[in-house]
Amino acid sequence: MAAGHGYGNVGDEAQCGACVQRWRSVAPGCKITLFSPSPPYTEALHNEKCEWAPRVAWFRANTDNLYFGDWENFEREFWKLRRRLIWSVELMRRGVKLSFLCPRESSVINCLLQHDILHISGGGFLTGKTRSRLWENCLLMEVCALLGIPYILTGHNIGVFEDEKDKNVARRGLLNARYIGLRDRGISENELNATGICGSHIESTCDDALLCPRADNEIVRSQILKNNGDSDKSWVAVNCHYWGQSEVDKPKFTKQFALICDHIASQLKMQVVFIAMTPTDADCANDVIKEMRQSAVKIPYCPDFRVVRGIIADSVFIFTMKHHPIVFAQGESVPVVCVALDDYYFHKNRGALDNTGHTKFLLNGEEFYGETFKNKIDQVIQQKSTITKEMRTWVEAMRKIELNPYKRVITMIGGSREPLC
Template identity: 25%
Template sequence: MRVVVLGDIGQSVYHVGDEAMAHAVVDELQARGVSDIVLLSRNPEQSARLYDTSAVKTLEFPWPPHRRETYLKEIRAVLAGDLDALPADDQVHALIKTVGESDGVVIAGGGNMNSPYGWLLYERAALGAIAESLGKPLVISGQTVGPVLTGPDYDTAIELFRSAALASVRESTSLEMLNEAGLQTGLTLDDASFLKASPEGAGYLSGEPSYQPKPGRPYLVASFAPGTGAMDRNDFNQRVADILDRIAGPGSLDVVMIPHMSRPGNRDIDIEIHADIQRRMRAKNVTVCGQFTAEEAATLTTQAEFVVASRYHPIVFALGAGVPCLALAVDYYGEVRLGGALANWGLGHTMRSLRHVVTPEFNDFVDELWGRRRDIRDYLNTISPSQADFQNAWWDTVVETLKGATSVAPILDIPEPIFPELHSGEHPEAAKLTANNEAHIGHQSVELYRLTHALEDTTGTLAAAEAERERLRVALEAMSGEITAVESEVSRLEQQFSALESSKVVRLARRLRLLRS
């Protein structure tokens, strides 16, 4: 059986989370006998090497909203039989051929089905439309949907899920959104929750020296993105430095900063942020790591004593391995994903946002969370087997669906919140109001982006029309000149002709007179 798998992989910026979910899908399919896998990637050569499987070029959609909407319409027109809707050399034709030669399609998990990352949503919508047109079963696994989905993007996401033979989301917020749209969708853990350890002897992606665990020496994993929401980056980085110093204490454990996004070989994005946090810390036993592969990052994270992160997948890796963690969300998108991941393990109330970080009580929470780490680890290890069994059953269902079975997507039984003393104390309505405000701002930002690019395109179209009008005016003037010249020539020839005709008449008359005489 040949299966096409789409993940957000092969980008110039390596992203641990996106690659981890794709690795998980490949691992789970291969474990169930699916050996012929074709990855869709932006860098097929890199992906083929990292995954040891086939890979081809994926679709690349334009970023501006109205342009991606137009391109998706053109693709659908091609699928409906209008082969003139796109040029014969358009990228979509190769993908149609790839899907046509497969037995099914899997869209790996992710957080890109929203308007801010709309070009990725439309890439997936196009793949879903191709699969549906060719009669291939489509499975969508472990998604975050929204929270910002505007206008056509919402309709596109709903249509994509409706076309799937089997689909799941990874948090209750996404499940509720799809249920409100009348869709019955499954709820699962993130695809990479139980990612296999990195292969023995694998090297770092960046080739840089990095942290090696020492026997008997505990360490804390920290991972932070450049985004700091409404909080000034300097203030946020200093607050993180204070938190890490508070937990690490006077050299009692190492602090290992693992980047989840950077350009391999460059100390940018997460690595740059980590270096700034390190400079602000009092502790000296801090390692700013180079870029790991997804499997390496997961392996090192799952062996940690504790995890602190604003990134999503360090928290996912930690929970699956029973590692206590502190998740810091810098915006509502982060709250949905981090809070959802924690809630799936009964710990959603331990997520903290910028609203909490700036309060005097936050230090007490950090101390209590750290103090309860062994209890949290014991609890996670207790429920981990049932969580793993559920996720294994999900992958079994995925493969059966790809083989043609009609399946019902499972719903994860979310545990009741544990350790109530770790609750933020924030009133739910206050948190909801803040979330609604952020979502509203997000919708406005996307609409502004949409209108800005529509205006640019309209301005460009008008400029092109004006240029064409000027070209036609100049051409018309030239033609007018040519017509005038032709008319003058015609007039001159007519005069010559008239003169010639008159001369012939005169000569003829003379001849006639001569004949009469």
């Protein structure tokens, strides 16, 4: 299984954990191996065997700046590697014991050959805003197709392509997918159709982390108390981050975010409880708290997604910039007001809110820096009962089809795949 896990992003780890749980439900004795940029970390968190992710084995993502920063050189190396991979697989298929890959690069192929299927679980990484991840995973899919290994995708946003190169790479990778599950009700489907990828194997369902466990009330209450909060007083879970913002914009942003949090604390008489989805979210929260006039509760970063989900589940509503707090809130029927200051998060957050028909609670940059937030927050509180019902209805519909793709795969495989070599 490949995905965005391995970096300590709470949402990505929740997706991974939920998918592993589903495989264990439909095929209790199956062998699961997780591709990870940090195998020891992922093994400890999910208790499953791990191998180096293609981004590390192929592109040295942990040691070079090629993967995350130097696009020009990444693109050049990508085409060279792709050529060597294709040649090596073709020779393998013909029974020729010759490879153009080093052992580290071959390890990905060797791992694939030991499994019946590749599952690329969800995230927002198959987009033009995360190009190296888009290209890496599409190359992985292309290799699977050459090896004759079926592959499926679940819980994705796909699109926001930068240029025709992105579209061509995506088309080659996604062309032979047996199943593509999307999480944004038609938005990504339209993007796929524009690249020529369409068919009944494509479905808009939900994020992989929509249905996953939460921490119980006692654990949540202890977290609030431990961080100088009042576990008997109502709270709003809040998430903020600096991703995609320039250094010039940060002071203006923190002041405005603090203003909104002060409004929640002073006008609504609710605690503001900051949650972190990544370690760097905590840095942003620190800056916002310094600008606030009212007090706030800051929960330290915790990689256990159940704790974060529990805090969200017991909130009156949430105010978030990131995508997975929305997903957790929907899964727990908690209303959402969210912010998107760039195309990447607008695409993700709008898609998530649209699943339950609540896109009106998304603030763009102009609305965020104006007075609109007050109306949105008022509406969420006034319409809480209706919003909760709408969320619950959609979540129950998703629960009924949760295991369908997994069961379909078991039927599709129908036994062991013949090995290539």
